[in-house]
Amino acid sequence: MSLTGVRHTAAEWWQSDIAYRFRRSPIAILAALVGLALLAAALGADALAPYDAFDPAAANAADARLPPGSEGLFGDYYLLGTDPQGRDMLSAMLFGLRTSLLVGLASVMAAGVAGVLLGLVAGYFGGILDAIIMRAADVQLSFPAILIALLIDGVTRTVLPAELHQELAVPILVAAIAASFWVQYARTVRGLVLVERGREYVLAARVTGVSTARILLSHILPNTMGPVLVIATINLALAILTESTLSFLGVGLPPTQPSLGSLVRIGNEFVFSGDWWISALPGLLLVMLSLSVNIFGDWLRDALNPKLAT
Amino acid sequence: MSALLKVESLRVEIAARTRILTAIDEVSFEISEGEILGVVGESGAGKSVTGTAVLGLLEKPAYQAGGRILFGGQRIDTLGEDALRTLRGKEIAAVFQDPLTSLDPLMTIGDQLVETIQTHLPLKAGEALERAGQLLAEVGIPAPRERLRSYPHELSGGMRQRVVLALAFCCEPRLIIADEPTTALDVSIQAQILDLLRRMCRERGTAVMLVTHDMGVIAEATDRVAVMYAGRIVEIGPTATLLVGASHPYTRGLMASIPDMRRREVELTQIPGSMPRPDAPVSGCAFHPRCSIAEARCSVERPDDVVIGPSRVACWFAGDTSRSVAR
Amino acid sequence: MGFVLGRLGQTVLVLLVAAFVSFSLFRYVGDPVNNMVGQTASLADREAMRAALGLDDPFVIQFFRFVGHALQGDFGISYRYGQPVSALIAERFPATLELALISMLIATGLGVPLGVWTALHRGHWLSQLLLAASLIGVALPTFLIGIALILTFSVWLGWLPSFGRGQVVSFGWWSTGLLSWSGIRALVLPSVTLGVFQLALIMRLARAEMLEVMRADFIRFARARGLRPRAIEYRHALRNTLVPVVTMIGLQFGNVFAFSIIVETVFQWPGLGLLVIQAIQFADVPLLAAYLVLIALCFALINLAVDLLYVAIDPRVKAAGLVGRAA
Numbered sequence: 001m002s003l004t005g006v007r008h009t010a011a012e013w014w015q016s017d018i019a020y021r022f023r024r025s026p027i028a029i030l031a032a033l034v035g036l037a038l039l040a041a042a043l044g045a046d047a048l049a050p051y052d053a054f055d056p057a058a059a060n061a062a063d064a065r066l067p068p069g070s071e072g073l074f075g076d077y078y079l080l081g082t083d084p085q086g087r088d089m090l091s092a093m094l095f096g097l098r099t100s101l102l103v104g105l106a107s108v109m110a111a112g113v114a115g116v117l118l119g120l121v122a123g124y125f126g127g128i129l130d131a132i133i134m135r136a137a138d139v140q141l142s143f144p145a146i147l148i149a150l151l152i153d154g155v156t157r158t159v160l161p162a163e164l165h166q167e168l169a170v171p172i173l174v175a176a177i178a179a180s181f182w183v184q185y186a187r188t189v190r191g192l193v194l195v196e197r198g199r200e201y202v203l204a205a206r207v208t209g210v211s212t213a214r215i216l217l218s219h220i221l222p223n224t225m226g227p228v229l230v231i232a233t234i235n236l237a238l239a240i241l242t243e244s245t246l247s248f249l250g251v252g253l254p255p256t257q258p259s260l261g262s263l264v265r266i267g268n269e270f271v272f273s274g275d276w277w278i279s280a281l282p283g284l285l286l287v288m289l290s291l292s293v294n295i296f297g298d299w300l301r302d303a304l305n306p307k308l309a310t
Numbered sequence: 311m312s313a314l315l316k317v318e319s320l321r322v323e324i325a326a327r328t329r330i331l332t333a334i335d336e337v338s339f340e341i342s343e344g345e346i347l348g349v350v351g352e353s354g355a356g357k358s359v360t361g362t363a364v365l366g367l368l369e370k371p372a373y374q375a376g377g378r379i380l381f382g383g384q385r386i387d388t389l390g391e392d393a394l395r396t397l398r399g400k401e402i403a404a405v406f407q408d409p410l411t412s413l414d415p416l417m418t419i420g421d422q423l424v425e426t427i428q429t430h431l432p433l434k435a436g437e438a439l440e441r442a443g444q445l446l447a448e449v450g451i452p453a454p455r456e457r458l459r460s461y462p463h464e465l466s467g468g469m470r471q472r473v474v475l476a477l478a479f480c481c482e483p484r485l486i487i488a489d490e491p492t493t494a495l496d497v498s499i500q501a502q503i504l505d506l507l508r509r510m511c512r513e514r515g516t517a518v519m520l521v522t523h524d525m526g527v528i529a530e531a532t533d534r535v536a537v538m539y540a541g542r543i544v545e546i547g548p549t550a551t552l553l554v555g556a557s558h559p560y561t562r563g564l565m566a567s568i569p570d571m572r573r574r575e576v577e578l579t580q581i582p583g584s585m586p587r588p589d590a591p592v593s594g595c596a597f598h599p600r601c602s603i604a605e606a607r608c609s610v611e612r613p614d615d616v617v618i619g620p621s622r623v624a625c626w627f628a629g630d631t632s633r634s635v636a637r
Numbered sequence: 638m639g640f641v642l643g644r645l646g647q648t649v650l651v652l653l654v655a656a657f658v659s660f661s662l663f664r665y666v667g668d669p670v671n672n673m674v675g676q677t678a679s680l681a682d683r684e685a686m687r688a689a690l691g692l693d694d695p696f697v698i699q700f701f702r703f704v705g706h707a708l709q710g711d712f713g714i715s716y717r718y719g720q721p722v723s724a725l726i727a728e729r730f731p732a733t734l735e736l737a738l739i740s741m742l743i744a745t746g747l748g749v750p751l752g753v754w755t756a757l758h759r760g761h762w763l764s765q766l767l768l769a770a771s772l773i774g775v776a777l778p779t780f781l782i783g784i785a786l787i788l789t790f791s792v793w794l795g796w797l798p799s800f801g802r803g804q805v806v807s808f809g810w811w812s813t814g815l816l817s818w819s820g821i822r823a824l825v826l827p828s829v830t831l832g833v834f835q836l837a838l839i840m841r842l843a844r845a846e847m848l849e850v851m852r853a854d855f856i857r858f859a860r861a862r863g864l865r866p867r868a869i870e871y872r873h874a875l876r877n878t879l880v881p882v883v884t885m886i887g888l889q890f891g892n893v894f895a896f897s898i899i900v901e902t903v904f905q906w907p908g909l910g911l912l913v914i915q916a917i918q919f920a921d922v923p924l925l926a927a928y929l930v931l932i933a934l935c936f937a938l939i940n941l942a943v944d945l946l947y948v949a950i951d952p953r954v955k956a957a958g959l960v961g962r963a964a
């Protein structure tokens with residue numbers, strides 16, 4: 001057992017308050033199941049997709065814009081129809097889902113690590129470091145996340161040559177989204193650190209000569225994980241939405257790398273000709289993903305904060 | 311004196327997640343016209359819940375599960391919200407613990423007084439304002455007319471509690487439920503507020519249910535005392551009687567904890583242990599784990615009320631003088 | 638005043654940071670001379686251009702010259718359009734402002750009352766339904782809402798136009814779509830699309846704040862004063878709820894500007910958002926730089942307006958500003 005007593009066995013966890021609340025909430029269970037199913041579909045895209053969405057040879061221009069349930073010229077069956085290049089929608093959506101989820105998870109992780117570290121540092125050391133970090137957070141917070149991501153993407157697009165930018169599209173996108181989400185972690189963690197810093201176990205650790213880094217990482221950090229988890233879940237939904245929005249606007253991922261947002265973008269041109277499925281189906285998948293993560297995050301926040309529960 | 315407020319076998323329960331907890335159990339007491347009844351006990355003993363129940367302000371998950379509350383001979387715990395509302399503020403007023411949070415921060419104290427007065431009395435705006443000014447003067451606020459235009463944050467804590475008293479007295483209520491009215495204040499101001507409350511009640515013949523955990527307040531301001539422990543009244547009787555010769559061992563412990571200037575050599579007594587919480591009730595007499603005179607039956611059977619002179623006590627050994635002396 | 642001054646300092650800081658980033662972008666991304674005189678110009682021409690533009694001056698002087706020009710609204714010539722950036726922005730600005738204002742009006746006008754109502758009727762089925770709907774509203778990406786609305790109301794039902802501003806009426810450099818039937822019809826889908834997320838957000842916030850306030854001590858005290866439920870809910874609870882909600886709505890206004898980029902793309906709305914998205918895609922640096930400064934200015938002004946509004950509606954802030962943090 002650690003000093004702070006945050007580690008539990010699986011059985012203890014099952015008995016815990018949060019597990020109890022989870023078992024009693026059908027909506028949270030449903031959201032979690034849908035979310036996990038989507039994650040599994042994304043990870044298994046290679047095996048599940050009937051066609052390779054990245055292989056131009058697999059796309060057949062003759063089969064362009066076929067409605068769901070059509071049979072192609074060469075006997076291919078398209079369960080969810082095809083896009084303007086004759087790509088199988090189902091396959092493109094599975095790969096798009098994978099891209100969207102990966103970018104979302106990666107940017108949440110990047111933002112979380114950066115935000116938590118900055119928050120720990122600001123809260124524990126205080127002084128000038130604290131002032132600088134928190135002032136930067138204030139300034140950053142007065143701009144909407146989507147705008148920051150948009151501008152970062154725009155700036156890198158002007159700075160880097162086109163080919164290099166396309167190659168680095170994913171890391172740039174992750175960095176752009178992460179850069180707009182770190183503030184919330186930093187603020188929350190800093191607040192928690194200010195409280196924890198004065199606690200007896202921290203003082204005791206300091207008196208017995210435990211190093212600062214160790215106090216921060218093994219004593220204070222575990223106590224900030226609950227709120228950080230809530231922020232991360234809600235931010236995951238936001239990050240996925242931001243990525244899809246940027247890709248929809250045509251500034252996120254290049255067309256060669258389909259994400260749900262860029263698939264909707266492709267289909268958007270054909271909405272007027274009545275070919276609704278090209279944008280509606282990836283859109284629907286995106287809504288399912290966003291809703292399940294959002295609902296789960298909403299539930300998690302209420303469950304971890306009984307004061308707000310109604 | 312006739313009973314103004316009569317509480318009979320009041321029972322309040324709290325619906326927790328998996329089971330029902332008992333907050334108040336079989337609580338009975340009376341308050342006569344103009345009488346100041348102190349209700350004392352540790353925090354969590356059920357004092358405030360009792361006061362809230364009388365006001366009809368119990369909120370989910372707490373609810374009244376049994377008993378009756380009579381005011382002026384009429385049952386009020388079965389009244390509808392509307393009838394109860396016309397009673398609250400007019401016949402039964404309240405003073406809460408923290409004057410900082412009792413007042414609406416966005417409204418001038420004049421407006422808060424006027425709205426209360428006009429809710430209950432058929433006065434025009436000008437007359438109500440006039441009355442509001444008089445009330446502020448009466449509770450000892452300097453330059454009352456100018457203060458009517460002040461916001462709560464512009465007043466000190468003591469001044470704010472005076473405003474709360476003015477609000478309580480503004481429709482000449484017959485009963486005031488004062489829930490820890492001085493606890494949140496500076497020690498130097500506590501006595502002033504308590505004195506003001508007592509003086510105004512005596513002048514108007516207003517009865518008070520004074521909830522407190524401070525035995526000093528009890529000794530100073532009350533006519534009778536009800537001592538609560540774990541949701542029950544363990545002893546109730548005239549303050550003078552209880553101060554000198556309480557029958558319940560818990561009351562004796564409390565009384566002994568009042569610092570007495572005359573008997574400085576007597577050390578402050580602390581009762582060892584802590585009160586059982588509603589989620590972990592104790593069998594028999596709830597006090598038995600901490601009681602110095604408890605015997606086997608105390609942990610099994612709950613003691614009935616025994617009347618001793620003007621007092622009522624719930625202890626198996628009440629009236630057994632050999633035990634009460636042997637401390 | 639300390640409060641206002643502090644906020645003013647932060648505002649200036651934000652503006653300077655934005656100006657600095659904007660300047661760095663302008664000065665160091667690509668070669669401005671290349672962009673202006675083209676690849677074919679002679680070396681002498683280039684040198685003359687460099688000198689004329691002051692590109693050989695020290696960094697600080699260049700920065701302040703940039704700020705000086707920016708203050709006069711001079712951001713140079715757009716690479717893509719070959720027109721002054723300021724003229725382009727002035728031409729597009731009214732369309733975006735109109736869209737933002739109308740959608741914020743929808744979001745606030747519906748969001749606050751719905752939030753308050755759902756807070757007051759927590760158990761009601763409609764309240765539960767609205768709460769679920771608001772969660773969907775927060776989770777839906779704006780561009781999908783736009784596409785769904787176009788698909789439904791333009792493509793299938795054919796009721797409303799799906800792109801452009803319709804007929805606009807001009808007053809000098811200002812143009813408005815509010816004075817013609819086609820302009821109003823064109824505004825419906827974009828403003829609803831832009832408003833949905835804000836509506837859901839404002840509703841959820843108003844609900845949460847209202848629930849928080851309804852738990853406050855002064856609400857309990859207001860009930861103990863016997864005030865009518867209507868007075869408690871609307872005079873006390875609602876007013877206290879509105880203070881933070883108004884602040885949030887003001888700050889959301891900035892978000893609406895950002896989200897208008899999405900809506901303008903979906904509906905081909907000829908506003909700033911469409912302009913900036915094209916600027917990003919075509920690396921139109923002067924336009925991007927100007928947009929950055931403009932958006933920072935907008936945010937600064939909004940923040941300032943919200944702070945001033947805060948001082949106006951909350952008496953506590955006024956006092957804190959005048960006497961400092963003495964109390």
